[in-house]
Amino acid sequence: MFDSGSSVASALEAAGASLADAQRQPNGVDLTVDAVFEGTSRGRIGREGKRVADRRELEPEGGDYRLNPGTYVVRYGEPVRIPEGRIGFVLPRSTLLRNACTLDTAVWDAGYEGIGEGRLDVGNPIDIESGARIAQLVLARADHDGTYDGDYQSEGL
Numbered sequence: 161m162f163d164s165g166s167s168v169a170s171a172l173e174a175a176g177a178s179l180a181d182a183q184r185q186p187n188g189v190d191l192t193v194d195a196v197f198e199g200t201s202r203g204r205i206g207r208e209g210k211r212v213a214d215r216r217e218l219e220p221e222g223g224d225y226r227l228n229p230g231t232y233v234v235r236y237g238e239p240v241r242i243p244e245g246r247i248g249f250v251l252p253r254s255t256l257l258r259n260a261c262t263l264d265t266a267v268w269d270a271g272y273e274g275i276g277e278g279r280l281d282v283g284n285p286i287d288i289e290s291g292a293r294i295a296q297l298v299l300a301r302a303d304h305d306g307t308y309d310g311d312y313q314s315e316g317l
């Protein structure tokens with residue numbers, strides 16, 4: 161069972177997000193793009209520990225990120241808090257897909273709080289305005305064991 165868009169909006173507002181009306185969707189809340197990065201070094205995932213690759217933040221040109229085909233990391237514009245009893249999923253806006261682009265995202269754990277990131281794949285050149293809506297967060301009811309306590313807790317806050 162998924163929460164309504166207004167419940168998702170309440171969860172985000174409790175985390176400090178200020179939402180425009182256009183972000184409020186029937187089944188979730190649209191997230192905006194705050195920053196786009198290109199990787200500049202090698203990351204690592206070990207059996208223990210991990211390292212996120214260094215990155216270079218792209219500058220918008222005339223307010224738009226002018227992206228050629230490739231893989232980027234985006235930082236979303238809204239602080240998120242996943243309430244207890246919930247799991248979060250972020251999905252791409254369908255307009256990204258219709259432009260041969262997409263977002264790859266992972267599980268958003270109960271108890272996670274922060275400004276998250278995702279992988280943006282660009283298959284066809286696209287201009288994305290800084291602050292534009294690119295994704296949608298939905299929340300589903302879920303049992304869980306404890307709450308999120310990983311390295312990304314409170315990131316960006």
Ligand SMILES: O=c1ccn([C@H]2C[C@H](O)[C@@H](COP(=O)(O)OP(=O)(O)OP(=O)(O)O)O2)c(=O)[nH]1
Pocket residue numbers: 250264265266267268269270272275276277278279308309310311312
């Ligand atoms: O696409 C996503 C998915 C999740 N998150 C946030 C919410 C999630 O709760 C947190 C940690 O995600 P995950 O548990 O997958 O991270 P990890 O790579 O396993 O690292 P750690 O073990 O430190 O949590 O990152 C994102 O920013 N982007």
